[in-house]
Amino acid sequence: MLEKKGRHKIFIGMAPGVGKTYQMLEESHNLKKQGIDVVIGLLETHGRKETATQANGLEIIPKKAVIHREITLYEMDVKSIIKRKPQCVLIDELAHTNVPGSIREKRYQDVELILGIGIDVYSTVNIQHIESLNDLVARITGVVVRERIPDRILEEADEVVVVDVTPETLQERLLEGKIYAPEKIQQSLDNFFQRRHLIALRELALREFANTVEEAGNNYQLSGNSCAIHERVMVCVSTFPNSVQLLRRGARIADYMNADFYVIFINNPDRFLTKDESLHVETCEKLCHEFGGKFLKVTSQNIPETIANVAAQNKITQIVIGESNQSKWLRFFKMSFTEKLMSLIWHKHIDLYIVATQK
Numbered sequence: 001m002l003e004k005k006g007r008h009k010i011f012i013g014m015a016p017g018v019g020k021t022y023q024m025l026e027e028s029h030n031l032k033k034q035g036i037d038v039v040i041g042l043l044e045t046h047g048r049k050e051t052a053t054q055a056n057g058l059e060i061i062p063k064k065a066v067i068h069r070e071i072t073l074y075e076m077d078v079k080s081i082i083k084r085k086p087q088c089v090l091i092d093e094l095a096h097t098n099v100p101g102s103i104r105e106k107r108y109q110d111v112e113l114i115l116g117i118g119i120d121v122y123s124t125v126n127i128q129h130i131e132s133l134n135d136l137v138a139r140i141t142g143v144v145v146r147e148r149i150p151d152r153i154l155e156e157a158d159e160v161v162v163v164d165v166t167p168e169t170l171q172e173r174l175l176e177g178k179i180y181a182p183e184k185i186q187q188s189l190d191n192f193f194q195r196r197h198l199i200a201l202r203e204l205a206l207r208e209f210a211n212t213v214e215e216a217g218n219n220y221q222l223s224g225n226s227c228a229i230h231e232r233v234m235v236c237v238s239t240f241p242n243s244v245q246l247l248r249r250g251a252r253i254a255d256y257m258n259a260d261f262y263v264i265f266i267n268n269p270d271r272f273l274t275k276d277e278s279l280h281v282e283t284c285e286k287l288c289h290e291f292g293g294k295f296l297k298v299t300s301q302n303i304p305e306t307i308a309n310v311a312a313q314n315k316i317t318q319i320v321i322g323e324s325n326q327s328k329w330l331r332f333f334k335m336s337f338t339e340k341l342m343s344l345i346w347h348k349h350i351d352l353y354i355v356a357t358q359k
Contacts, residue, residue: 006115007158010094011124012208014201015193017170017179020124020163021045021092023354025054028090028122030339032058041089041114042076042107048178061089066099073099078110081119088120095129095147108149125149127205140200141192154208162205165356167198206256231259234296234316236307237284238265239277242322247284249355250320251291259318261293264310266303304337308344319345320353 011020021044031038039059045052061081063074075098081089091114096107104110111121128137131148138144154160165173173179174193235250237243247263254261265281267273273281281297288295296314300306311319321338342352 004118006118006120008111008115008120008156009122009159009161010154010157011122011161011163012127012154012205013124013163014127014205015170015198016046016126017173018163018165020126022051022054023161023163024090024092024122024124025051025058026336026339027342028058028088029054030343031088033339034343036088037086038088038090039081039084039086041081041091042093043090044092046179047181050178058090059086066102068099068101075099075102076107076110078104078113081114082117085117085119088122089114091121091123094123094125094153095149097147106149108153125154127201127208130154130208133204133208136204137201140204141197143192159351161351162353164202164205164354167195167202169356170198171195206253231257231318232262232314232316233257233259233318233320234262234264234307234311234314235320236264236266236322237281238322239273239280240322241280243280243284244287246320246322246355247287247291251293253318253320253353254291254293257318261288261291262296262314262316263288263293264296264298264307266306267297267299268301268303269299270301304340304344307341308350311345311350316350318351318353320355323354323356 011024013020025043028038028040039061040055041061042063043055043060045055061077061084064077064080066073066075076091091107091111094108094111098105098107098110104113108123111123115121127133128141128143128145129148130151132151134145134148170179171189171193174185174188177185180188231254233250233254235247237247250263251261253259263284265284285295285297296310298306298310307319310316319341321341338352338354345352
């Protein structure tokens, strides 16, 4: 009996440091809480403490030592992963080139092998590593990216998640030493991490994601699948002032995708809105209508469940939320809002788009 092919979920971003690996690890903890056997096949923290901490509690398959030109290097141990055969394995940096002499030249080829025997894979990649975008990225940044993956890897993925932050936020992370070592910071700001480069790369990531979703919708139509093929974007706003910024971003996403636009505000019946909060919600509603969208105001105590239900009722294909404001210690004791929402839309063919908004 042939093995059912594993599902491939790719976390993609515009540049290093946007939080792809962190988001992948966060979602894997959610899988583990659901009783799914998940392990780390290959993790590259690049010295980022927050990422390393996020890996705590997950089983790690040790790397294998490979001798190349009398130097010991360490690679992902594909044989050990297959022998362990978890339900899901996390594999960082999809475009990585293996040590010369390896059975397979590229890490994405290792991933294809693992998927082929029925193991689900979560992986990460940056937009500049997509083969067809190589020349365009070189023109934008002046950097020729050597490690690339074929476009078909993204096209064949079961799910693609864009992990996004503003260029300003990414530059702040760089200056805080959260991406590269101190000696590389200024050089990075002067070259690849210039604001204009990041803006262009961000747009590329968004457009590539939109194209991938559109192709998936066409495939559903051709196969006679009854699910919605027209894109519908829903932005989740709250009483936080940055909801206006989030709404504008969501409207741009809908415009890029030529999608129907929805905005939802969920009011907790246990609390009354202040005058300022009520005016803020009215502003969001007015802005939504200016963008040609439909504003949904719902009263509920269970926000994640309500979002998931409303999304299903309106055949939403993309949900846009802001990054969580929940404190780290609270997330340690219970699932975050993002994790709860992900668990509810997991099997509904709805993609979740997480946007970092300026505080």
